[in-house]
Amino acid sequence: MSYHLIIGDKRYSSWSLRGALALELAGADYEETLIKLNQPDTRQRILQYSATGKVPLLKTEHGVIADSLAIAEYLNERHPAAQLWPADIAARAQARSACAQMHSGFTALRSAMPFDLSRDAALESIPLEVQVDIDRIVALWSECRLVAKDSGPFLFGKPTLADAFFAPVAVRLRTYRVDVPAHAAAYIETLYQWPAFQAWQKAGLAEREG
Numbered sequence: 149m150s151y152h153l154i155i156g157d158k159r160y161s162s163w164s165l166r167g168a169l170a171l172e173l174a175g176a177d178y179e180e181t182l183i184k185l186n187q188p189d190t191r192q193r194i195l196q197y198s199a200t201g202k203v204p205l206l207k208t209e210h211g212v213i214a215d216s217l218a219i220a221e222y223l224n225e226r227h228p229a230a231q232l233w234p235a236d237i238a239a240r241a242q243a244r245s246a247c248a249q250m251h252s253g254f255t256a257l258r259s260a261m262p263f264d265l266s267r268d269a270a271l272e273s274i275p276l277e278v279q280v281d282i283d284r285i286v287a288l289w290s291e292c293r294l295v296a297k298d299s300g301p302f303l304f305g306k307p308t309l310a311d312a313f314f315a316p317v318a319v320r321l322r323t324y325r326v327d328v329p330a331h332a333a334a335y336i337e338t339l340y341q342w343p344a345f346q347a348w349q350k351a352g353l354a355e356r357e358g
Contacts, residue, residue, distance in 0.1 A: 149226065151178040152207035154197050156185040158352035162263040162316030165348055166216040167204035169312035172344040174227040217251050220309045234304040236297045243303070243310040246288055250313045257281035261320045265352040270325040285317055286332045293331075301338040315339050 153171060155164035171178050183193045183203065191201050198205045198212045206213040206222070213222050224232040234240045256277040274282070289303060298305020303314070318336040321328060328336070339345055 149176070149209065151176055152181065153178050154181045154183065154194070154203055154205040154207070156183060156203045157355055158182070158348055159265045159355045160185055160263055161203060162319070163202075163216050164204045165316050165345075166312050167206065167219045168348055169315060169344055170216070170220045170223050170232065170309055171206075173232050173307060173309065173312060174223040174230045176223065176227060216313075217247065220247070220312065224309070232309045234297070234308055234310075236295075239292075239295045239297055239304050242292055242295045243308055246292055246303070246310050247313045249288065250317065254281045254285065254317070257285075257317075257320065261324050263316055263320060264323060265319060265349055267323040268325070269323075274326070282321070282326060282328070285314075285321075286328055289314070289332055289335055301334070303335070307342065307344075311339060311342070315342075315345055 151171065153164075153167055155161055155168065158164070168180075181197075183190060185203075194201050194203060194205070197207065198214050200214045202214070204216055204219060206219045208222065208226075210222075213219050220232065223230075234243050256275065260271065260275060260278045292303040292310060296304045300306050302308065303310045318339045320326075321332075322336055322340070340349075
């Protein structure tokens with residue numbers, strides 16, 4: 149089976165990154181269409197694929213799947229051998245909880261620290277509500293590690309969908325030079341060394357140069 153992933157700029161689209169990492173975890177073959185964001189024709193071009201007007205979108209034999217969390221769950225069902233979620237029930241529940249919190253929350257951090265792979269500068273000051281989000285994210289990572297059954301460096305030992313969902317947060321924390329505890333810094337470095345992420349990062353930085 150093969151898929152068609154519609155994404156936004158790799159430099160700017162954090163949600164698209166989640167969808168692409170989920171496909172890489174699944175080991176799935178897919179083609180990719182990139183639609184530049186914040187252009188006069190952006191919405192019109194996306195609407196050619198889906199009525200949501202947003203990316204990412206995954207075209208499949210079962211129709212177009214919108215939203216990165218829905219894409220993740222679809223791929224988990226279609227590729228069970230890839231074990232996209234942790235095998236242990238407690239770890240799997242925590243992973244899904246963490247992804248849901250990421251998916252629906254941390255709006256202050258998103259607003260104050262827009263995703264940009266090429267950024268390398270701290271904010272003059274971090275607003276209180278943003279620091280609350282950062283502290284919660286760091287605590288959430290620790291909660292994941294507590295129930296992990298694997299000693300590997302990712303949230304649940306080996307890479308899972310939880311890492312795909314938190315990779316964009318790691319980018320924000322690094323590119324805005326946020327001070328975090330040593331264990332969180334180590335996890336961010338793990339994500340930056342993840343080949344699937346590195347491929348996306350390289351392409352995103354090439355967009356800037358182009």
